[in-house]
Amino acid sequence: MAILVTGGAGYIGSHTVRELLEQGEKVVVLDNLCKGHAAVVPEGLLVRGDVQDKELLHRLFRRYEIEAVIHFAAFSLVGESVQEPLKYYENNVVTAQRLLTVMQEYGIKKFVLSSTAATYGDPQGIPIQETDPTIPTNPYGETKLAIEKMLRWCDVAYGIKSVALRYFNAAGAHPEGDIGEDHRPESHLIPLILQVALGQRDTISIYGDDYETQDGTCIRDYIHVMDLAQAHWLALKLLREKGTGGIYNLGNGQGFSVKEVIARTRAVTGHPIPSRVSARRAGDPAVLVASAAKAESELGWRPKHSGLGEIIASAWNWHRRHPSGFADHEAD
Ligand SMILES: NC(=O)c1ccc[n+]([C@@H]2O[C@H](COP(=O)([O-])OP(=O)(O)OC[C@H]3O[C@@H](n4cnc5c(N)ncnc54)[C@H](O)[C@@H]3O)[C@@H](O)[C@H]2O)c1
């Protein structure tokens, strides 16, 4: 039996594929490479294609005996989703609906979703708990929340059990230094700061310093990609051993402002990293910090690489070794 990993050529997906293989799982990756990199997928595991392609899904489900699906494939940029909401509804909600439709036809009953802290919107309390209100401030968060709701009804109607993992801000890279974060264009804070340290950018823009936070800049909970990878394995175990699913926050429970992240990156890299304040980015909540108590008690998940310095150092290790990222990107 194999695990189908959609979006497994992407950043978090590729680290999770590594973890699954280390656990002895058989894996098939489905990725259209619109954002991902063929080079990160181990030889022979990549099926190149779109998750929306139902014919392809039928061929896949006939060819491989799929036990469970881990669904990373999506668009995930907060700012872009505000500019182009329909693109997000199409590739996130429609794609998930098609995938679940074909899964249901083949009787596949285990599903793990990459969900997000963006489902909460502006939180009513910190740290955020899974039972807190979900009022997204951007279309990206709305689309992930829509998929979570779809999953609930798929359980009621078809018995598809699912785990929705609400990641906070993924960062860092594999300790072996051969896979890491390479989004094109890059929009995430830590890799952009590291591009300044590498001399590829002159400054890092701080998107707004007039938020109601201690230093006026947005606060996020940065979580190591290897800890996220491990959570997917634990989610599979939960589905297999308990036959139940759930919604889980994945974060360290500690928030860092944009200015603090820049300062910590200066310390890790030894580079001055000039910054300048620019306008707020649409759709950004001021503070997102997780309570991951539920993931700890029900999944047995505890982050192993929780220090911000360690997270940045592992990203820096990858970026220094791959200053131009992966060589195989479609857009190159
Ligand atoms: N990076 C974060 O901080 C973060 C935080 C919370 C949630 N997430 C979620 O985690 C998932 C992975 O994020 P990431 O940062 O690794 O993104 P990513 O862009 O690196 O990976 C997504 C992968 O999906 C593929 N893909 C997209 N649409 C597809 C389609 N229709 N068919 C086939 N392949 C498709 C892309 O080519 C890419 O390889 C996303 O669902 C995202 O919403 C990410």
Ligand SMILES: O=c1ccn([C@@H]2O[C@H](COP(=O)(O)OP(=O)(O)O[C@H]3O[C@H](CO)[C@@H](O)[C@H](O)[C@H]3O)[C@@H](O)[C@H]2O)c(=O)[nH]1
């Ligand atoms: O050049 C930059 C880039 C980002 N930021 C800020 O840095 C913080 C982090 O931004 P970014 O790294 O782009 O991540 P988020 O927008 O917080 O979103 C990430 O984290 C979310 C969960 O919290 C996920 O859902 C998203 O998919 C993922 O992209 C935000 O306050 C941004 O406004 C800057 O100030 N300057």
